[in-house]
Amino acid sequence: MSKRSTMIIGSYRQTEENELVKASLGGDKLAFGEIVKRYQKMVARTVKGMLGDSVFAEDIGQEVFIKLYHSLSEFRGEAKLSTYIQRIAVNLTLNEIKRRKRFFSMFSQKGNSEMYEFEVADHENEERREASEIVNKALMRIDPKFRIIVTMRMLQGYSTKETAEILNLPLGTVLSRLSRAQDQLKGILEKL
């Protein structure tokens, strides 16, 4: 990226979200680039938390932002932009899980347990690597229906109400899934 574009991106750092959306709607690459930079970690937590740290997760991450760009005109600003992006990320990730399930059920009798190859990034600190490993293994072993709740709660730090809003689920459903997810997690973590 040229020095000039880096400077322009720098000027967008303080820009309000709605201004970035307006500029992006006008085809401003740099404004949309700033949106991507602001939310890529959030999307990575959802996508990689759900799918594992694979090349597919990166592709789904890109798809999330491409879909966001093409649906920005539908964003009315009633919800936060982060919620809107999060919904796209959740939908695309769940679709990918369904697609993989179909694919693996066609070609394998081994079930889903082997579909997620998790590569943990190199960490200098062994303890940090271990923490990452425990979280990722727990996430990959839990039922996808509960995994999304765990991801929203544990990795994104969303409250029950925010989780319900993003997943478009009644609060009661989220609460019952939280409790069932906790039971499953206890069983999984005991074996780790």
Add this chain to the structure above:
Amino acid sequence: MKPSEIKKLIIGSMDVDAAPEEIARKLEEEGVSYDFSKGFSDRVIDKIFKAGVTIVRQTEFVRNLNSAFYRVALTGVAAIVVLLISIFLMEGSISFNSFLGLGDSYDESIVCLLTGN
């Protein structure tokens, strides 16, 4: 943080009265962080705007095809109207026979015309 503490934290994050934001922050401090590879935003922007050029080109082609179709269709309709008017003026009606150029001629007269008898 010891593995047992991490496990407690994970299980505790599912409690209704837990502070999930705090747990997420603690886990991140312990190395549980996620991000895409370097240059992710540039790759997204490239994909969006390169695809945009293709879409614009496709849209232009479809638009040109549509306008060409409308021109041809309108000319065709105009030609049919002119033909009907000329038939009506020449034959006095726009019946099926006059449309086929048979006018009011009888079968016998056609046979005479064709055979010369």
